[in-house]
Amino acid sequence: MKYFVYILQSLKDDGFYVGMTTNLEKRLNYHNKRLVKSTKHRVPFKLIYNESFGDRKTARDREKYLKSYKGSREKLTILENL
Numbered sequence: 820m821k822y823f824v825y826i827l828q829s830l831k832d833d834g835f836y837v838g839m840t841t842n843l844e845k846r847l848n849y850h851n852k853r854l855v856k857s858t859k860h861r862v863p864f865k866l867i868y869n870e871s872f873g874d875r876k877t878a879r880d881r882e883k884y885l886k887s888y889k890g891s892r893e894k895l896t897i898l899e900n901l
Contacts, residue, residue, distance in 0.1 A: 821871050822878035824885065826897070827864040834861060837894065839882040843869060868897055 823843050827836045827850060836858055840846035847866050853859035872878040884890035 821873065822875050823869045823871050824878050824881045825866060825870075826868040826885075826894070827858075828867045829858075829861040830863045830865060831861050835867075835894075835898070836861070836864065837882055837885045839878050867901055 820841055822839060822841055824837065824839050825843060827847070829836070838846065843866060847864065849855055850858050850864045851862050853862055858864065870881065872881065885894045
């Protein structure tokens with residue numbers, strides 16, 4: 820099974836959200852249908868970036884890193900290169 824770490828951009832406030840899933844299309848739909856508590860006030864979203872991983876632990880570690888203070892610099896570099 821593949822795991823994805825993704826970055827969404829809110830079309831409402833131009834902010835970003837980092838998450839992890841096994842199904843990008845389904846997860847994006849959940850966000851946009853306001854089924855995710857932490858993002859429901861910021862819809863709609865568009866998927867702007869994703870990375871795939873072969874195991875859940877590696878994907879979760881990457882997600883946590885990109886959400887961390889230290890990883891925020893790398894996230895900004897990713898966003899600048901889109």
